[in-house]
Ligand SMILES: Nc1ncnc2c1ncn2[C@@H]1O[C@H](COP(=O)(O)OP(=O)(O)OP(=O)(O)O)[C@@H](O)[C@H]1O
């Protein structure tokens with residue numbers, strides 16, 4: 001059989017066609033069926049301008065409160081990252097195929113991490129507000145779960161990439177499981193763990209900002225109140241404060257991460 | 264000391280890497296296991312201490328049947344058998360001293376003995392002695408990935424010494440090294456084995472090295488033992504056959520390769 005020239009275009013698969021139809025239907029239904037009033041968009045520039053103009057000049061009346069709320073947000077992120085990273089290590093060792101005690105354990109651990117990741121932050125925050133009450137503790141627990149789900153998966157992937165050679169070398173000396181894992185696996189994956197942890201910290205500062213919207217502590221509480229009382233000058237100040245904080249933290253963190261990669 | 268009976272390893276993908284090997288090795292004997300690339304040398308050595316599980320056959324080491332050992336027993340056996348690897352297999356991100364200290368993990372796996380900086384004085388000092396014996400003590404504080412290939416394989420030898428094995432299984436210890444560094448490592452390995460009265464199985468694919476270091480040579484081809492005898496009693500033609508494919512078409516090409524390796 002002589003090779004035939006492939007056609008320029010291929011017929012899309014039935015699955016792709018179906019997917020397009022479903023997405024199209026959802027888009028149309030969303031625009032028509034949910035009663036979106038296009039005239040609102042016409043009003044939007046004016047209203048936004050009103051918000052922006054009343055946001056300036058910034059209102060520094062509540063500066064001390066804002067500062068301490070921002071500090072609380074950062075602390076929530078720091079503690080959440082710390083606990084999350086600490087829990088990620090055993091979680092990753094259980095989730096990675098090459099270090100898990102059995103396939104089944106690896107599957108289950110992976111499923112647990114996926115579940116944690118699939119439930120959005122704010123939903124976790126609502127759950128923790130119910131279980132431990134309003135305030136930063138709920139926020140810390142939320143960020144712990146968030147970091148655990150994220151870092152646990154990345155750590156596990158890194159562990160699975162480790163070359164088997166050094167592990168085999170330690171096994172060949174008659175070493176037991178634990179010394180092999182801590183002697184060969186952990187040191188090899190460690191630089192990548194640190195980088196991932198820094199990234200998780202950046203992510204959790206951003207995440208912790210909005211936790212206050214559902215009462216889980218930090219600057220989000222102030223933001224929520226400011227919008228609800230229509231104190232747009234305070235709200236604007238908070239938005240600027242958030243922006244500045246996140247920029248500074250991302251700067252610092254990316255500098256640390258690039259150090260880690262070089263070293 | 265070591266008896267291998269009808270050992271077979273078939274990988275899950277169907278490759279029969281070791282196809283019924285019989286081998287008997289006396290205490291204190293050094294055996295060179297010679298074979299071309301892919302002849303099953305690494306697989307055979309790994310099967311001997313069940314770093315991978317053989318699919319059939321038996322291995323007896325020092326009187327105990329390896330296949331029937333439980334986890335504890337297997338670890339006790341592995342402590343007595345030091346392994347040197349084709350790919351050296353140091354832990355790159357930690358110090359040279361830590362790598363050597365880890366040779367002791369089979370004997371003492373407590374947390375403080377995991378690394379050089381935390382290990383007990385006795386272990387640290389013994390590790391230094393091992394490094395001195397293979398003449399790389401000056402690098403003790405360096406990270407393992409900052410050494411040359413030859414230095415790294417010496418560190419691996421120090422790790423082996425740390426383990427105080429009775430048997431050494433060396434899998435192409437110099438395949439990753441240039442000829443000069445390779446000779447140095449081979450000399451060191453043979454000296455250690457002689458001085459400490461160890462039993463050695465060393466796989467090689469270079470004919471000249473096998474001729475130079477081997478007393479007894481076992482030839483492996485396609486997972487089978489094709490020849491087994493004293494070095495001096497084996498003629499060149501017999502040994503060259505190890506490198507020939509069954510396929511007529513490939514013969515010429517293989518002769519060239521084999522000849523090239525003699526000269527290397
Ligand atoms: N994990 C594996 N899965 C499947 N086949 C394998 C595996 N490892 C090795 N093999 C195959 O088994 C055969 C023997 O391989 P082995 O590595 O034991 O040979 P070797 O003599 O050590 O070769 P080399 O000199 O290249 O190191 C080869 O055909 C190889 O492709």
Ligand SMILES: [Mg+2]
Nearest residue numbers: 304305349435
């Ligand atoms: Mg090999």
